[in-house]
């Protein structure tokens with residue numbers, strides 16, 4: 001972690017020399033651990049990206065209501081989102097669509113009776129309380145939302161953060177808006193194709209959108225805080241946006257190593273451990289520091305996997321072990337998206353993915369959060385392994401934040417692979433929860449996520465023990481993990497099987 005989060009790595013931005021140095025270090029560690037290359041170019045799997053960089057001085061946004069034109073202050077009122085290819089000019093009416101969800105399984109359709117074709121939809125982040133976490137996560141994912149918008153003929157969207165569930169203060173969201181965004185330079189893998197406009201709105205400035213509608217943002221936020229159903233209505237205004245976006249090509253690589261299994265039948269199957277190596281690079285200085293070191297996010301996860309790899313000398317697992325260190329997670333899970341689309345071993349041969357992203361060893365580990373705990377038998381295996389050390393497993397305590405789809409495991413899930421992501425646990429209302437909240441507010445995606453912060457090494461060691469133990473159990477078990485019969489995500493495994 002000291003090496004990976006050193007200032008010399010310059011925050012490991014995708015495509016940067018700093019991330020290249022960090023990746024070379026990971027390759028070197030894998031070689032020392034006796035791993036074999038399993039990329040497309042030795043240990044590397046190079047990926048071509050293109051950047052999206054907003055030329056803000058030549059971009060503008062207006063809120064138009066009849067004769068009245070209100071200039072939107074970029075950064076303060078709203079920001080353009082670079083997760084889509086912004087059209088140079090967009091002029092379209094805005095309509096409020098609540099959470100913007102259509103969930104056939106629950107007969108929930110927030111678009112029923114609304115005319116959204118050719119319009120910009122305004123969505124409040126989250127979901128009503130009758131929507132279970134995994135469904136909420138899936139239908140709130142960028143890919144699913146974009147697919148629905150294409151189907152509805154929507155021009156673009158504005159997201160309103162839920163003030164009760166923001167893990168980043170607006171100031172930090174606004175200050176990172178000029179970081180270059182990226183897309184995989186492969187139109188097949190462009191999930192937001194066809195969407196022409198995207199913006200995020202400062203919740204403290206959101207009343208201006210609702211003026212004159214008979215509704216207020218305060219009312220919406222109060223309902224959203226308790227995950228109550230939201231109203232849907234025309235906002236009686238339109239957005240007129242002009243943007244200038246620059247782009248250039250960037251290359252960055254995943255790093256993949258394997259330890260071959262020893263069982264003649266099972267060695268063609270793989271247990272994957274994954275972690276992202278990249279972070280957000282150099283940015284807006286905070287307290288005079290401009291290097292966003294990403295020590296917890298995710299030098300810690302990368303280091304944990306390296307430690308597990310180094311501990312495997314002399315271990316002879318039945319199934320093969322595949323360590324996948326991905327790039328461009330911070331750009332929208334792009335490295336894992338690419339790996340799942342172009343896997344270096346057949347995706348069907350991957351029996352499980354255990355992902356580690358920012359597991360926060362900042363207090364002693366009493367429990368372990370398992371995102372996806374109840375979705376597959378992999379959750380049960382982790383529970384068994386953790387119990388040996390008196391560590392209890394628990395499901396996501398923050399279902400509103402969509403953690404299950406917010407890191408690289410999601411691309412494995414969509415490939416049909418039973419997957420989990422793990423994190424140091426905390427109970428609601430506990431001292432540990434307060435520490436996590438405090439950490440998020442002060443250090444998450446800030447330069448202070450660096451090597452000066454306190455680390456609980458006992459928690460890190462416990463975490464590694466559980467990850468390693470689970471991996472060995474899965475590698476040696478007679479049967480591969482399976483999705484639970486009632487898991488929503490089982491459908492991807494079925495699609496995968498049908499496609500073969």
Ligand SMILES: [Zn+2]
Nearest residue numbers: 297298357358
């Ligand atoms: Zn991360």
